[in-house]
Amino acid sequence: MELVKTSDLKKYYRTGEVCVKALDHVNLSVEEGEFIAVVGPSGCGKTTLLNMLGGLDNPTDGTVLIHGKDITKMKSEELTIYRRKHIGFVFQNYNLLQTLNVKSNILLPLYLGNSKIDEAYFEEIVEILGIKNKLKNLPNTLSGGQQQRVAIARAMITKPDIVLADEPTGNLDSESSEEVLRLLRESGERYNQTIIMITHSREIAETASRIIRMRDGKIV
Numbered sequence: 001m002e003l004v005k006t007s008d009l010k011k012y013y014r015t016g017e018v019c020v021k022a023l024d025h026v027n028l029s030v031e032e033g034e035f036i037a038v039v040g041p042s043g044c045g046k047t048t049l050l051n052m053l054g055g056l057d058n059p060t061d062g063t064v065l066i067h068g069k070d071i072t073k074m075k076s077e078e079l080t081i082y083r084r085k086h087i088g089f090v091f092q093n094y095n096l097l098q099t100l101n102v103k104s105n106i107l108l109p110l111y112l113g114n115s116k117i118d119e120a121y122f123e124e125i126v127e128i129l130g131i132k133n134k135l136k137n138l139p140n141t142l143s144g145g146q147q148q149r150v151a152i153a154r155a156m157i158t159k160p161d162i163v164l165a166d167e168p169t170g171n172l173d174s175e176s177s178e179e180v181l182r183l184l185r186e187s188g189e190r191y192n193q194t195i196i197m198i199t200h201s202r203e204i205a206e207t208a209s210r211i212i213r214m215r216d217g218k219i220v
């Protein structure tokens with residue numbers, strides 16, 4: 001089934017006289033359960049695309065349908081609720097809250113969304129991600145790879161349909177990268193999640209079920 005569809009998606013950034021076409025007529029269709037790698041040179045629009053798919057920013061023109069619903073037309077409150085329910089984000093720099101321990105970081109999206117904890121699911125994902133014995137730690141006592149696994153657990157705790165990951169392994173050595181990636185893919189398969197991941201690594205891209213190449217704001 002089609003999960004995500006963009007139609008003629010455009011994002012132009014104007015700075016003074018200069019106009020950058022960060023996204024230029026992007027038509028993308030993603031099926032449920034796909035594991036997609038987005039690749040392309042620096043500045044080609046990868047992060048911009050991910051932000052639009054996740055409703056983190058408004059396009060200049062075009063639509064983003066998720067489950068057939070146009071998220072670009074939603075009011076901000078509706079979009080926030082929708083995002084919390086359906087979309088998980090993993091960022092390159094982890095974005096963990098340093099004053100909260102690992103468990104609270106993972107559960108944060110549930111607190112924010114006023115949702116109940118599925119204890120069994122929580123136990124399962126921290127087990128899979130290998131952070132079960134780190135739940136009381138503060139993030140800065142963990143290695144980069146461990147912090148990224150916490151970030152993945154946090155993205156997954158709401159059981160999102162889609163996980164959007166912007167260079168999730170960008171800060172990791174190749175061994176931890178492989179590990180984090182394997183976990184991401186395995187949990188995607190296990191929970192029937194669709195994963196869209198930006199990467200600069202050819203090896204990592206080749207593990208995906210589909211590679212999307214971008215250049216100058218276009219899918220090529």
Ligand SMILES: Nc1ncnc2c1ncn2[C@@H]1O[C@H](COP(=O)(O)OP(=O)(O)OP(=O)(O)O)[C@@H](O)[C@H]1O
Nearest residue numbers: 013014015020022041042043044045046047048049
């Ligand atoms: N807030 C902004 N204001 C103005 N220009 C922006 C803004 N955000 C991005 N851009 C421009 O849009 C283009 C696409 O940026 P984007 O961050 O999507 O690239 P990217 O493919 O993710 O690059 P990288 O691989 O370096 O992360 C770039 O030319 C960038 O300078």
Ligand SMILES: [Mg+2]
Nearest residue numbers: 046047048166
């Ligand atoms: Mg980027």
